[in-house]
Amino acid sequence: MHPRLLILAILLICAIPAFAQEKEKERDSLKYETEELVITGTRTYEKIIDIPFSVFRVDKKELDFGKKVSAKNVLADVPGLFLQSRYGNKDIRVTIRGYGTRSNTGVRGVKILQDGIPESEPDGETVIDAIDFTSLGGVEVAKGNLSSIYGNSPGGVVNFLSDIYFQKNFFTSNNQFGQYGFLQNGGKLGIMTNDYRFFMSYNYRNLKGYREHSGEYGHLVNAVYEGYLGAKSTISLYGNYVCGINRIPGSLTQEQFDADPMQARDLAISQDFRNESKKGRLAVRFKTMFGKSNNSELEVTGYGGVKDYMKTDDESYMISNRNSFGGMLRFTNKSVLGKNNNMFTVGMDYAFQSGPRTFFENINGRKGLTVIDQFEDVQSSVGVYVEDQYEILKDKSNLFFSSRYDYVNLSKNSMQFHGLTDTSRSFNNFTPKLGINYKLTPYIALYSSYGIGIDIPAVSELDNNYTTSNTRYTLNPDLKPQTSQNFELGIKGNILNKGEEFMRKVKFELTFFNYVIQNEIVPFTINQNTFFRNATRTNRTGLECGFFCEPFEETELVFNYTLTNFKYTDYKAVIHGPSGDVTEDYNGNFVPSIPRHIFNLIFNYEYEISDNINGLLQWDCDFLTKMYANDGNTATSPGYFYGNVMAGINITTGKLNTIFYVGANNIFDKRYVGYININDFFGRYYETGEPRSIYSGLNVSYKF
Numbered sequence: 001m002h003p004r005l006l007i008l009a010i011l012l013i014c015a016i017p018a019f020a021q022e023k024e025k026e027r028d029s030l031k032y033e034t035e036e037l038v039i040t041g042t043r044t045y046e047k048i049i050d051i052p053f054s055v056f057r058v059d060k061k062e063l064d065f066g067k068k069v070s071a072k073n074v075l076a077d078v079p080g081l082f083l084q085s086r087y088g089n090k091d092i093r094v095t096i097r098g099y100g101t102r103s104n105t106g107v108r109g110v111k112i113l114q115d116g117i118p119e120s121e122p123d124g125e126t127v128i129d130a131i132d133f134t135s136l137g138g139v140e141v142a143k144g145n146l147s148s149i150y151g152n153s154p155g156g157v158v159n160f161l162s163d164i165y166f167q168k169n170f171f172t173s174n175n176q177f178g179q180y181g182f183l184q185n186g187g188k189l190g191i192m193t194n195d196y197r198f199f200m201s202y203n204y205r206n207l208k209g210y211r212e213h214s215g216e217y218g219h220l221v222n223a224v225y226e227g228y229l230g231a232k233s234t235i236s237l238y239g240n241y242v243c244g245i246n247r248i249p250g251s252l253t254q255e256q257f258d259a260d261p262m263q264a265r266d267l268a269i270s271q272d273f274r275n276e277s278k279k280g281r282l283a284v285r286f287k288t289m290f291g292k293s294n295n296s297e298l299e300v301t302g303y304g305g306v307k308d309y310m311k312t313d314d315e316s317y318m319i320s321n322r323n324s325f326g327g328m329l330r331f332t333n334k335s336v337l338g339k340n341n342n343m344f345t346v347g348m349d350y351a352f353q354s355g356p357r358t359f360f361e362n363i364n365g366r367k368g369l370t371v372i373d374q375f376e377d378v379q380s381s382v383g384v385y386v387e388d389q390y391e392i393l394k395d396k397s398n399l400f401f402s403s404r405y406d407y408v409n410l411s412k413n414s415m416q417f418h419g420l421t422d423t424s425r426s427f428n429n430f431t432p433k434l435g436i437n438y439k440l441t442p443y444i445a446l447y448s449s450y451g452i453g454i455d456i457p458a459v460s461e462l463d464n465n466y467t468t469s470n471t472r473y474t475l476n477p478d479l480k481p482q483t484s485q486n487f488e489l490g491i492k493g494n495i496l497n498k499g500e501e502f503m504r505k506v507k508f509e510l511t512f513f514n515y516v517i518q519n520e521i522v523p524f525t526i527n528q529n530t531f532f533r534n535a536t537r538t539n540r541t542g543l544e545c546g547f548f549c550e551p552f553e554e555t556e557l558v559f560n561y562t563l564t565n566f567k568y569t570d571y572k573a574v575i576h577g578p579s580g581d582v583t584e585d586y587n588g589n590f591v592p593s594i595p596r597h598i599f600n601l602i603f604n605y606e607y608e609i610s611d612n613i614n615g616l617l618q619w620d621c622d623f624l625t626k627m628y629a630n631d632g633n634t635a636t637s638p639g640y641f642y643g644n645v646m647a648g649i650n651i652t653t654g655k656l657n658t659i660f661y662v663g664a665n666n667i668f669d670k671r672y673v674g675y676i677n678i679n680d681f682f683g684r685y686y687e688t689g690e691p692r693s694i695y696s697g698l699n700v701s702y703k704f
Contacts, residue, residue, distance in 0.1 A: 036049060036494060038051075038055055038057055038140045038142075039116065039140070039159070040055065040113070040140035040141070040142045040157050040159040041055040041140075041142040041146075042345075042387065042389070042400075043149055043330060044297075044332050044343065044345055048492070048494070049439070049443065049492065049493075050398060050437065051400075051437070051447075052398070052437040052447040052448065053142070053143070053144050053435060053447060053449050054080065054142070054143040054144055054488070054490060054492075054509060054511050054544065055140065055141070056078050056079065056140075056143070056509075057138060057139070057140050057141075058075070058077075058078065058138055058140075060137050060138050063133075064648075064659060064699075065616055065618070065648040065659065065661045065697075066618075066646050066648075066661065066663060067176060067178065068133040068134045068176070069133070069182070069184070069207070070085060070128075070133070071083065071092050071128050071131070071133070071158075072085050074133050075139065075141065076600075076620075076622075077560065077600055077620070078141050078560075079509065079544050079545065079546030079560035079561075079562065080096060080511070080542075080544035080546075080560075080562050081143070082095040082096075082562070082594070082595070082598060083095070084593070084676065085674055085675060085689070085690070086674075091105060091106075091246070091248075091275075092107075093107070094107045094112075094128075095110075095593075095594070096143050096144075096155040096156045097144065097155060097156075097513060097515065097564075098155075098515070098517075098538075098566050098591060098594060099154055099156070100155055101592070101593045101678070102461075102521055102522060102532065104525065104530045104678075105127070106125050106127045106128075107120070107125070107127075107128065108124060108125060108458065108461075109124070109152075109153070109154055109482075110126075110153060110155040110156055110157070110158060111124075111146070111151075111152070111156070111158070112126040112158050112160075113157060113158070113159040114130065114159075114160050114162075115160070115162050115164075115238055116159060116285075116301075117238060117281075117283050117285075117328075118303075118326065118349075118351065120152075120153075121324070121353055121379060122324075122326075122351040122352065122353050122379040122381040123379050123381075123408065123410055123456065124152040124153075124456060124458055125458040125459075129220075129242050129277060130220065130222075130242045130279065132186070132201050134176075134184070134186060134188075134201070134203055135162065135174075135186075135188050135199075135201035135203070135222060136160055136161060136162065136163060137161045137162055137163035137165060137166075138161045139158065139159065139160055140157075140159040140161065141157070141158050142156050142157045142159075143155075143156040143511075144156055144449070144486065144488055145433065145451045145452075145453040145484065147404065147431040147433075147451070147453045147455075148385065148387070148402040148403055148404045148432055148433035148451055148452075149385055149387060149402050149433075150349075151381065151383045151404060151429075151431075152408070152429075152454060152456055154453030154454060154455045154486070155455075162199055162201075162222060162224045162238075163201075164190075164199045164224050164226060165197075166190045166192065168703040169191050169192060169703065170188070170189070170190045170702065170703045170704070171187065171188070171189050171190075171701065171702050172187060172188040172699055172700065172701040172702075173186075173187050173699065173700045173701075174188065174203070174697075174699050175697060175698045175699065177695065177696055178693060179693050179694050180207065180208050180210045180693065181206065181207055181208025181209070182206075182207050182693075182695060183206045183207070184203065184204070184205045184206075184207075185203075185204050186201060186202050186204060186220075187201065187202055189201075196227040196228060197224075197226045198223075198224070198226075199223065199225075200223040200224075201220075201223075202220070202221050203221075204218070204219055205217060205218050205220075205244075209247070209249075210690060210693070211261075211262050211263070211264060211687075211688065212263055212269070213247050213264040213268055213269050213273070214246075214249045215246070216245060216246035216247065217244055217245060218242060218243065218244025218246075219243055219244065220240070220241070221239075221240060222240045223238070223239045223240070224236065224237070224239075225237040229288075232290065232294060233286070233287065233288035233289070234286075234287050234288075235284070235285070236284070236286075236287075237282070237283070237284050237285075238281075238282070238283040238284075238285070239280070239282045239283070240281055241280035242278070242279055243277065243278040243279075244276070244277060245274060245276045245277075246275055247268075247272070247274045248268060248274055248275065249263075249265065250264055250265030250267070250268035250273060250684070251265065251675075251677035251680060251685060251686060252265065252684055252686050252687065252688075253682070253683045253684050253685075253686070254635070254683065254685070256684075257686040257688065261688035262688065262691075265684070267314045270365075271312060271313070271314050271362050271365055272312055272364065272365025273313060273314075274311070275309070275310070275311050276309070276310040276311075277307070277310070278307075278308045278309075279306060279308065279309075280306060281303060281304070281305030281324075282303065282304060282305070283301060283302065284301070284302055284303075285299065285300070285301040286299070286300045287299045287300075295334045295335060296331070296332065296333045297330075297331070297332045298330070298331050299328070299329070299331075299332075300327070300328070300330075301328040302325075302326070302327045303326055303327070304325035304326075305323075305324050305325075306321075306322070306324075307320070307321070307323075307324065307355075308320070308321050308322075309322075313362065313529070314362070315362060315372075316359040316360065316361070317360040317361065317362040317363075317365075317366070317368065318359050318360075319358050319360070319367075320356070320358075320377075321355045321356060322353055322354065322355030322377070323353070323354060323355055324351070324352065324353035326349070326350055326351035327350050328347065328348070329347055329348045329349075331346050331347065332344070332345045333345075339394075340390065340391040340392070341390075341391040342388065342391065343388070343389045344388050345386065345387045345388070346384075346385070347384070347386075348382070348384050349381070349385075350381070350382045350383075351379075351380070351381050352379070352381075353379045354376060354377065355377060356374065356375070356376045356415065357374070357375060357376070357377055358371060358374045359371070359372040359373045359374065360372060371416075373414075373416065374415040374416050375412050375414045375416075375474065376413045376415060377412060378409075378410070378411045378412075378413065379408075379409075379410055379459060380408070380409050381407070381409075382406070383406040383407075384404065385402065385403065385404035386403055386404075387400070387401065387402035387403075388401050388402075392436075395442070396438060396439050397436065397437065397438045398436070398437055399436050400433075400434070400435040400436065400449070401433070401435075402432070402433050402451075403432040403433070404429075404432075405428075405430050406428070406431075406454070407426070407428055407429075408429070408456055409424060409425075409426045410424065410425050410426075410459050410462065411424035411425075412459065412474045412475050414474060423474050424475070425462060425475050425477075429481070430452075431451065431453065432451060433449060434450055435448065435450075435451075436448055436449070441493075443493055443495050444492070444493035444495070445491070445492055445493070446490070446491050447489075447490050447491070447492070448488065448489045448490070449487070449488055450485075450487045451485075451486050452483065452484070452485060452486070453483065453484040453485075453486050453515075454482070455481065455483075455484075455521065456482075457476075457479050457482075457521055457532060459475075461476075461521065461532045462476045462479055463475075463476065463529075463531060464477075465531040466576060467531075467576065476532070478534075479521070479532055479533070479534060480519040480534050481519065482517060482518070482519050482520050482521045483517075483518045483519065484515050484516065484517045485515070485516045486514075486515050487513065487515075488511055488512065488513040488514075489511070489512050489513075490509065490511035490512065491509070491510050492508065492510070493507065493508050493509075494506075495507070501552065501553065502551065502552065503549055504550050505548075505549065505550040506547075506548070506549045506550075507548040507549070508545075508546065508547045508548070509545070509546045510546075511544045512542075513540070513541070513542055513544070514539075514540070514541045515539070516537070516539055517535075517537065517538040518536070518537060519534040519536065520534065520537075520538045520568075520571075520591075521533075521534060522534065522535050522571075522573075522631065522678075523678050524573075524678075524679035524680075524681065525678070525680040525681060525684075526681045535568050535570070535571035535573075535586070535631075536570040536572075537568070537569045537570035537571070538566065538567065538568050538569060538571070538591065539565075539566070539569050540564070540591075541564075542562065542565065542566070543562070543563040544560075544562050545559075545560065545562070547559045547560070554605060554606045554607060554608070555603070555604065555605055555606070556602075556603070556604040556605075556606070557602070557603055557604075559600070559601055559602075560598075560599070560600040560601075561597070561599055562598040563596070564594050564595070564596055564597075565596070566591040566594050567588060567589065568586050568588065568589050568590075568591065568631070569587060571586040571587060571589075571631070572585050572586070572587075573586060573631065576681075584631075584632060586631045586632065589628075589631060589632065590628050590633055591628075592627065592628040592629055592630055592631060592633075592676065592679070593627055593629070593678050595624040595626070595639070596625045596626075597623075597624070598622070598624050598625075599622065600620075600621075600622050601619075601620075601621050602619070602620045603618070603620075604616060604617070605618075612652045612653065613651050613652075614649075614650050615647070615648050615649035616646070616661075618644075618645065618646045618647075618663075619643065619644075619645055620644040620645075620646075621642065621643035621644070622642060622643075623640070623641045624639055624640060624641075625639040626638050626639045627676060629676050629677075629678065629679075630678065630679050630680075630685070631679055635685055637672075637673040637686065638672070638673075640670055640672035641668075641670065642665075642666045642668065642670045642672065642689075643666070643667050644663065644664065644665045644666065645663060645664055645667055646661060646662070646664075647661065647662060655702055655703045655704060656700070656701070656702055656703075657700070657701040657702075658698070658699070658700050658701075659698070659699040659700075659701075660696070660697070660698050660699075661697050662694070662695070663695055663696070664692060664693065664695075665690055665692070665695070666689070666690055666691060666692050666693060669691055669692035671688065671691070672688070672689045673686050673688065673689065674687055674688055674689025674690065675687040
């Protein structure tokens with residue numbers, strides 16, 4: 001473990017006995033509510049039916065079976081969510097309503113949380129490598145503009161939840177095996193008493209990869225401790241540590257893809273393109289309820305971490321070392337105004353990260369002696385938000401208002417003398433939002449919202465390039481934050497027909513949205529380096545449909561459909577060519593890397609052989625229409641269809657529980673583009689999706 005992380009760990013572990021002195025007299029009933037209850041959409045516990053925008057929850061029972069390698073395996077069936085896996089394993093692009101498409105590494109425009117604590121950095125960039133997908137208790141996805149609550153998150157928020165609320169003490173051994181050298185092993189431990197809960201997981205992954213030069217391995221540890229201080233207060237500790245390496249095969253031209261989509265780019269092999277990372281984080285959270293009828297709640301969270309990172313490309317060998325810390329404060333009061341209920345929340349978030357980045361020559365994948373460049377990244381952000389939910393009509397309608405002010409400072413301080421340079425960029429953002437819902441019945445609600453979204457560029461996106469007005473600056477002086485006006489209108493329902501044999505349970509959601517984007521941040525790639533420019537105006541209109549039902553006993557049917565119409569309405573770009581700079585007019589063109597239509601169908605059959613033996617049969621298929629690979633819409637990725645099958649059995653014998661499953665992804669072995677490298681100067685747009693891949697898993701649990 002990193003020495004800096006070890007010091008933090010010792011301090012927090014020593015504090016545990018003091019935090020768990022008092023006995024719990026009463027559990028927070030909110031934690032044991034139905035599946036409708038979520039925290040991510042409003043930062044307070046609310047039922048999905050009462051939130052005036054689209055919120056989806058992936059429950060624990062959906063995570064017991066199947067391959068769990070990346071976020072795509074966990075989130076692929078969320079309506080309106082589009083995921084592209086770059087190498088078939090770790091590096092993934094998460095897109096919600098067009099936000100996130102510009103990312104070639106990590107996640108942009110979508111806030112990523114783990115147990116409510118930011119995995120996203122202060123500038124909004126996120127690498128999802130500290131999440132153990134084999135040990136989740138659920139995932140909450142709030143779609144649409146949430147800048148008024150979370151800051152730099154106009155696309156939405158994804159909150160990965162640890163499996164902390166188990167019913168009995170347990171130990172589980174997780175084992176997965178599959179083609180292309182896939183091996184994943186680990187264990188989970190859960191202990192509960194009247195005074196505390198403790199959960200810990202370890203996961204090891206080794207994957208050769210289906211493409212040449214695309215292997216990865218890694219170790220990951222996650223731990224959560226929740227202590228109860230009487231009936232009204234809790235103290236929670238969170239820790240994670242991850243280290244690993246993944247090799248990068250690079251994108252291919254159309255000719256290379258047609259000849260052999262499994263090949264790697266020649267320089268990716270000779271220069272050994274790869275990422276190596278070691279990072280860890282520790283956090284502590286205190287939550288208490290007080291006041292008349294416990295109608296007020298205070299939550300305080302602090303966290304700190306270290307990140308060591310290495311990356312190679314065709315020219316450089318980069319080493320980055322960063323320290324980070326942050327905090328969150330939230331106060332919520334529930335009261336009655338007039339004769340109606342009101343819930344008021346005020347909060348503050350702070351985050352800071354700094355550390356040097358040094359670029360050496362890359363000599364066949366090894367660090368050269370010559371330092372090409374060296375500078376220190378410094379990122380800081382502070383945000384203050386308020387939100388209020390007022391009940392307009394008793395048990396019928398709520399008005400939701402939220403507003404947030406953020407100040408973000410990004411700097412790139414040269415550690416070598418280059419003369420006079422401007423090293424910093426600062427952003428001030430005010431993002432209000434207004435929403436309303438109306439219940440047609442207690443289980444069906446109409447909702448609508450309108451708000452302002454903000455998406456500032458990350459430090460890595462601010463690297464200067466040849467097209468800017470002043471190349472002496474270390475940060476691009478021309479790249480502007482992306483702002484948006486976001487409107488959505490929808491209907492959702494959760495209907496339970498008890499005692500009925502047909503359609504006993506139905507859940508549905510239908511959302512129309514219209515976004516007007518100013519200064520959309522657009523990527524373009526030269527060699528392995530991605531730079532960014534602004535498109536003056538973009539319009540995004542779309543429709544999301546999610547439908548779940550139990551047509552008969554032991555059967556489940558899920559149908560998701562997304563329609564997108566994302567077009568540039570004012571966009572002219574300067575393109576550097578062999579004959580000089582040329583201005584291209586992209587007005588009316590479609591935004592690349594977004595399919596016009598996305599269909600997803602899932603059929604589950606839950607069979608029961610005896611009281612102790614049951615299982616699951618699953619068919620999961622997707623159809624996507626073609627996508628463009630560049631802003632000019634001259635290169636395309638054809639539409640494709642693929643299907644996945646899985647069969648599992650669950651055997652309980654006394655205190656022992658065994659789950660065995662076998663499955664196949666892309667069962668028809670369709671060739672398709674799994675990831676688009678947008679606007680590559682040399683036409684290297686394409687990276688192939690996963691071919692047919694057979695896997696199996698064996699999980700053994702002992703409950704005590």
